[in-house]
Amino acid sequence: MRTIYLNGAYVPEIDGKVSVFDRGFLFADSVYEVVSVLGGKLVDFDGHVQRLARSLGELGIKGAPDAGSWLTICRELVARNAVEEGMIYWQVTRGAPTDRDFVFPPEGTTPTVLAFSQSRALADTPLAKRGIRVVTLPDLRWGRADIKTTQLLYASLMKNEAIARGVDDAWMERGGVVTEGTAQNAHIITHDGVLVTHPLNREILHGITRAAVLPLVAQTIEERAFSVAEAEQAAEAFVSSASGFVMPVVEINGKTIGDGTPGSATVQLRQAYIDWARRTAI
Template sequence: MRTIYLNGNYIPETEGRVSVFDRGFLFSDSVYEVVSVLGGKLVDFDGHVQRLARSLGELGITGAPDAGAWLAICRELVARNAVEEGMIYWQVTRGAPSDRDFVFPAPGTAPTVLAFSQSRILADNPSAVTGIHVVTLPDLRWGRADIKTTQLLYASLMKNEAIARGADDAWMVRDGFITEGTAQNAHIITQSGTLVTHPLNREILHGITRAAVLPLAGHPIEERPFSVAEAEQAAEAFVSSASGFVMPVVRINDKIIGDGKPGSATVQLRKAYIDWARRTAL
């Protein structure tokens, strides 16, 4: 049985209990992070713990573990659950006041702190060999997509809508431009060999994998919005995320990208990222 971490204790997952008044449950008043595990080690831990601190700060949630404590928690979960490859999820809510109220609880209310593991195949993901198909759908999320909250309902709806349309995932579109995927940053490589990616602002999550991937690309990089039409005419396309690393996109809507197979630049970039991740994991 999987062991989880909840509010200072390592317990079987079946024993995890959270108050019905917890603000994460009632208001999605919570943030989370996810760090990959390769070879039993944590990939890009520093980037993820720094982004968690930023998300907590943007929402004014206090009392969460510090970086050193998170590292110890993650390593303990890897050991207790024998995770060789997979993910560690961390979640912090504003806590559980005594009743439901839109007003934040009194200062000093303890946050709810949860972490758990998922074992899964990452490096040899079969989708990296075939590539994935995405469809474009409207981006109707709230205006702070840069904060990694657990408010994931719309992204989940779009993921399921994409599957219902026969695709693997969705790229979301705002004002005619692609922002990002449901849980991934979106990128294209133009016919002239330029890697184009959405700029870091409030419309997208500031991807930790994105930050690691771009310096490895070996291509000119333009951080700017790109349209659906430009994406459909790209030489290559891919997404980046902690769980998917660099994942080739071979079809956007009804348009085949390149020859319908993962492009050579994307394949090389995925390999370069995995090599980097294994070399630098903690």
């Protein structure tokens, strides 16, 4: 049985209990991060803890652990659960007042702090070898996709819609322009060798893996919006995320990308990222 961290204590997962009045439960008034584990070490920890602090600041949630405390918590969960490869999930909610109310609880309300581990293969996976197939679906999320909140219902609906259509995942689009995947940043490589990725704004999550991957890219990079039609005609495509690293995309809306297998540039970039992650993990 896993050990989790909840509000200052390490407890068996079966004993992890949160108030029914917790605002994370009632309002999705909470933020989260997921940090990957390779070789028992944390990948890009500083990037994730900095983004968590930004998300907390954007929502005005106070009282969360500081960076040093998060590092201790994550390492302790890795050790207690013998995580060699996988992820540590962290979540902070605005807390559990005594009743439900749209108005924020009084200043000084203690936030709810949760973290748990998930062991799974990340570096060597069947999906990375064959690539994933995606469809594009409307992006109807709220206008602050740059804040990593637990308000993930729409993304979950789109993921399940994609699976119902017989593919692996969805890319969301607004006005014919791709924003991002359900839980990943989206990228294409054009036939003239340019890597195109959506610019950082409120329409997409500012991916920590994206930030680590781009300096490893051998191609010219253009941070600009790209259309669904441009994506369907790309030479290569991929997504980036903490759990998927660099994941090749081999089909978009039923249209084969390249020869239908992971493109060479994407494969090289995935390996470069994994090498970087192993070298820099703490």
